[in-house]
Amino acid sequence: DVVLTQTPVSLSVTLGDQASISCRSSQSLEYSDGYTYLEWYLQKPGQSPQLLIYEVSNRFSGVPDRFIGSGSGTDFTLKISRVEPEDLGVYYCFQATHDPFTFGSGTKLEIK
Amino acid sequence: VQLVESGGGLVQPGKSLKLSCSASGFTFSSYGMHWIRQAPGKGLDWVAYISSSSGTVYADAVKGRFTISRDNAKNTLYLQLNSLKSEDTAIYYCAEMGYWGQGVMVTVSS
Numbered sequence A: 001d002v003v004l005t006q007t008p009v010s011l012s013v014t015l016g017d018q019a020s021i022s023c024r025s026s027q028s029l030e031y032s033d034g035y036t037y038l039e040w041y042l043q044k045p046g047q048s049p050q051l052l053i054y055e056v057s058n059r060f061s062g063v064p065d066r067f068i069g070s071g072s073g074t075d076f077t078l079k080i081s082r083v084e085p086e087d088l089g090v091y092y093c094f095q096a097t098h099d100p101f102t103f104g105s106g107t108k109l110e111i112k
Numbered sequence B: 001v002q003l004v005e006s007g008g009g010l011v012q013p014g015k016s017l018k019l020s021c022s023a024s025g026f027t028f029s030s031y032g033m034h035w036i037r038q039a040p041g042k043g044l045d046w047v048a049y050i051s052s053s054s055g056t057v058y059a060d061a062v063k064g065r066f067t068i069s070r071d072n073a074k075n076t077l078y079l080q081l082n083s084l085k086s087e088d089t090a091i092y093y094c095a096e097m098g099y100w101g102q103g104v105m106v107t108v109s110s
Helices: none
Strands: A004-007 A011-013 A020-027 A037-042 A051-056 A067-072 A075-079 A088-095 A109-110 B002-006 B010-013 B017-022 B033-038 B044-050 B054-060 B066-071 B077-083 B090-095 B102-108
Touching: A004 A088, A011 A020, A020 A037, A020 A088, A020 A109, A037 A067, A037 B066, A051 A067, A075 A088, A088 B044, A109 B033, B002 B090, B017 B102, B033 B066, B033 B077, B044 B066, B044 B077, B054 B066, B077 B090
Parallel strands: A011 A109, B010 B102
Antiparallel strands: A004 A020, A020 A075, A037 A051, A037 A088, A067 A075, A088 A109, B002 B017, B017 B077, B033 B044, B033 B090, B044 B054, B066 B077, B090 B102
């Protein structure tokens, strides 16, 4: 099974600063169709998760352009520029390239 | 878009339960759907996927015990949970990934 390793486990950021989360895969996430099915989710406290980024770098509808996904192959990054209070929560990467699909273990973003 | 799960509850180890997810606001039959769970205080754990053409994929931990299915005429997704174990205790979410339900709690305990 594909293992997604997220770092750091937790992150404390000052409002207005940038945050960066890494997601490394045990296998390349490029599918045979040329797409890379790597997604990022945010679970705010007490809420269901919400999709932020799909196919590495595409923002889902309504997601602010402060959220930027990048990467390829086995190495992916989510950057959040100008962190705002509503960004706190746990961030997860998720791969749907290889069966079975898998989530990373999560990165908790706290506001200083 | 709305996804509403139901069917959760307290069940004894070894028993069965069937979860439902009622979908509205989109063309349900055109989309693949997932079940994802979250044990208390833990991270997200992907469980199963069914494509629009009803192809299925399962996590190793549930393969052979859980069955995902769909009824496009009823706009409903299902998850049949058999041979339940204490480690299956979790909130179960149905999701199209862009959209998630509020989740339903399954507790496996004697």
